[in-house]
Amino acid sequence: MATLDSLRLTDRIFVRTYPWRRIDPVPWTPLAKPLSASRLALVSSAGLVLPGQEPFDARVRGGDFSFREIPTDADVRAFIDSHRSDAFDHAGMASDPNVAFPLDRARELAASGFVGSLNRRHLSFMGSITAPGRLVLDTAPRAARLLVEDGVDVALLVPV
Amino acid sequence: MSLVAAELERQGVATVAIQLLREVAERVRPPRALYVPFPHGYPMGLPGDVDTQRHVAATALRLLESPSLVPPLLVDFQAEG
Numbered sequence: 001m002a003t004l005d006s007l008r009l010t011d012r013i014f015v016r017t018y019p020w021r022r023i024d025p026v027p028w029t030p031l032a033k034p035l036s037a038s039r040l041a042l043v044s045s046a047g048l049v050l051p052g053q054e055p056f057d058a059r060v061r062g063g064d065f066s067f068r069e070i071p072t073d074a075d076v077r078a079f080i081d082s083h084r085s086d087a088f089d090h091a092g093m094a095s096d097p098n099v100a101f102p103l104d105r106a107r108e109l110a111a112s113g114f115v116g117s118l119n120r121r122h123l124s125f126m127g128s129i130t131a132p133g134r135l136v137l138d139t140a141p142r143a144a145r146l147l148v149e150d151g152v153d154v155a156l157l158v159p160v
Numbered sequence: 161m162s163l164v165a166a167e168l169e170r171q172g173v174a175t176v177a178i179q180l181l182r183e184v185a186e187r188v189r190p191p192r193a194l195y196v197p198f199p200h201g202y203p204m205g206l207p208g209d210v211d212t213q214r215h216v217a218a219t220a221l222r223l224l225e226s227p228s229l230v231p232p233l234l235v236d237f238q239a240e241g
Contacts, residue, residue, distance in 0.1 A: 001197040002180040020187045023162060026231040027169035028191055031224045040221070043168075045161050088200035096207030105204070105214045114218060125164065132163055140167040148171050154224055155168050156217060157177035157190075158203050159161040 011087045021132060031154065033116075038153035040110070041119040042070075043143070046093055046100035046160040047083025047126035050074055058084035062131025065139050068124040069146075076103050085128040088160055100160045119152050127159055162190035176220045178203045179234070189232040194220040196237040215240055 004012050031038065047056050049068050056064045064084075076097040081090055093100040103122065110118045123143050129135055147155060162185070165175040169191050176192040179185040180200055185193050196216060198205060205212035219237055223229070 002200045004181065004183060006199065015181065015184065020184060021163060022187060023166045023189045023191075023232070026189050026191050027166050028231045029169045029172050029174045031174045035221055035225055041173075043161070043164055045164075090201060092202045092207050098210075098213055099202055099204050099207055102204050102213055102217055105210070105217045108214060109217060109221070115221065125161075127161065136163055136167070140164045141171075143164060144167045144171040144173065147168065147173055152173050154221065155165070155173050155175045156220055157161045157165050157175060159178060159180060160201055160203055 007087065018130070033153065035115050035154070036113055037116040039117045039119050039151055040106060040115045041147050041150070041152045041155045042101065042103060042106055042122040042158065043125070043155050044101040044158045044160070045125040045127035046158070047081060048079040048093070048097060048101050048124050049082050051078055051080065055080065055082035056084065056126035063129030064126050065129055065132070065135040067139055067143050070101070070103070070122040070124050072118045072120050072122060074103065076101060083126050083128070083160065093160070100158060102158065106156070115154070119147065119150050121150070162188040165190045174224050176223050178216065178220060182234070185234050191231050192223050192229070192233045194223060194235055194237050212239065
């Protein structure tokens with residue numbers, strides 16, 4: 001279980017003292033149609049990229065706020081881990097990227113009819129963004145617009 | 161992830177976010193969240209544990225279909241069996 005006590009002292013202090021940006025008011029979009037008729041997109045912050053894509057840049061001060069588009073037919077075994085953080089165990093997603101980017105599981109849920117369809121693309125971010133201003137003002141709105149243009153109804157967000 | 165979830169909701173996409181640290185979820189307040197009892201690096205469960213991974217995804221997505229929920233919503237994941 002991930003608890004504050006399971007983190008290293010430096011990470012524990014960070015979590016306790018970091019001025020987390022409180023979402024207020026909390027925006028709320030009700031589900032417009034049954035899941036079985038909804039289009040799903042995945043959004044992960046595991047820092048995964050595909051071969052040929054630019055790795056996330058660990059040198060960006062405040063954290064790399066960019067994102068990569070992941071085609072829905074991507075092979076999860078091809079994912080490359082470019083997450084800069086050493087605050088979590090990377091071995092799990094190295095062994096099975098579905099641990100942090102559950103594209104195979106999403107395909108199964110679409111094949112079984114649990115969700116109506118998968119979007120043609122999914123989004124990959126890298127977490128550990130300590131200065132989220134550019135994410136909030138620039139990349140998150142752009143990312144959201146892409147999914148809206150695609151007709152996405154629901155998004156499953158997976159941090160790492 | 162929570163900040164991206166909030167932006168998606170503002171633009172009309174319903175979201176649910178996996179959460180690994182309850183304290184952070186309570187402070188940041190993503191619109192809908194499923195708190196999972198897994199270590200950092202393992203938000204969907206263990207490598208190769210297809211059933212648990214799928215159960216986590218399905219449980220999270222089912223939160224979207226509950227009609228009587230009020231934001232922000234934070235629900236604990238219950239493992240099967």
